[in-house]
Amino acid sequence: MTPSPMTPRALADLRRLTPARVALGRSGVSLTTDALLEFTLAHARARDAVHAAFDGNAVAAELGTLGLTPLPVASRAQTRRDYLARPDLGRLLDPASRAMLEAQPSTADLALVIGDGLSxxxxxxxxxxxxxxxxxxxxxxxxxxxxxxxxxxARVALGDEIGALLGARIVLVLIGERPGLSAPASLGAYVTFGPKPGRTDADRNCVSNIHAAGINAGEAAFKIAWLVREAMARGASGVALKDESGEGGSAPAELSGPG
Structure with missing residues (x-):
């Protein structure tokens, strides 16, 4: 049986439910001018997000207002070109950063890493x-x-070396995700128990799509906190830890905090 074509109202309802490009229409055998221009703009925004400058000093200053001690570090990718062409360099600390972290006291349960990533x-x-x-x-x-x-x-795995040098039981990496055509400014959070060089993605739990039109900051904090607590309790993360933070109802009311 041939399905009935979607009505204009149904298409409009679908577009309200998703940022995906659906039913764009055509002009001859090509996209309409509006659809092509929107796609080109989205692609340009994604490219700009990848190549944007990272103001680590500003991030560090804001972390200081929350009572944290920021430590500026860098990977072995000395330029953005190196970072994009050699992902392996983004997974290793440069010698100066490694020496600085080796001198830090090793007492924390959790090491926090905020890295520029791909956005x-x-x-x-x-x-x-x-x-x-x-x-x-x-x-x-x-x-x-x-x-x-x-x-x-920074690449995600840079957190493994940082967490190991700080003697942390868990490392949390907040990092810019690869930009998409509908989300150029999406943040990812990665939780790894027992950080050390050589960990793989199977050892991590990820909360992704943290942005204005995705998971908001409060919901992300709730999920991350749940994963950290459970990883500490079970001594494991990644495939050994299923995210069950949403079972039994929605996230509880936001706790008040510094800042």
């Missing part, structure tokens, strides 16, 4: 607010947090 604009827009909402949840669970590393040229 520095996402970090600027989202990361500090997520941390602000997360801190009271960690405090309520009696989870101590050490210095906050602000990393330039």
């Amino acid at each position: 520095p604009v996402a970090v600027t827009a989202q990361a500090v607010e997520v941390v602000r909402r997360l801190l009271p949840r960690l405090a309520a669970a009696r989870i101590g947090i050490g210095p906050a590393a602000v990393a330039t040229g």
Whole structure:
């Protein structure tokens, strides 16, 4: 049976439910001018997000207002070109950063890493607010947090080396995600128990799509706190830890916190 064509009203309802490009129409065998221009603009925004400058000093200053001690670090990717062409360099600390972290006391339950990743604009827009909402949840669970590393040229796995050097049981990495055509400023959060070089994605839990039209900062903080608590209790993360934070109802009311 041939399905009935969608009505204009049904298409309009569908467009309200998703940012995906659906039923764009056509002009001859091509996209309409409006659809093509919108696509080109979205692509340009995604490219700009990847190449945007990362103001680590501003992020560090904001973390300081939350009572955290920021530590500026860098990967071995010395330029943005190196970072994009050599992902392996973004997973290793440069010698100066490694030496500085080796001199830090190793007493924290959780090491926090905020890295530019593939969307520095996402970090600027989202990361500090997520941390602000997360801190009271960690405090309520009696989870101590050490210095906050602000990393330039960072890939997710850079957190493994940082967490190991700080002697942390868990590392939390907040990092700019690869921009999409509908979300150029999306933040990701990665929780890894027992951080050390050589960990893989199977060892991590991820909360992704943290942005204005996705998961908001409060919901992200709730999910991250749940994952951190459970990872501490079970001594595991990644495939050994299923995210069940949403079972039994919605997130509880936001806790008040610093800032």
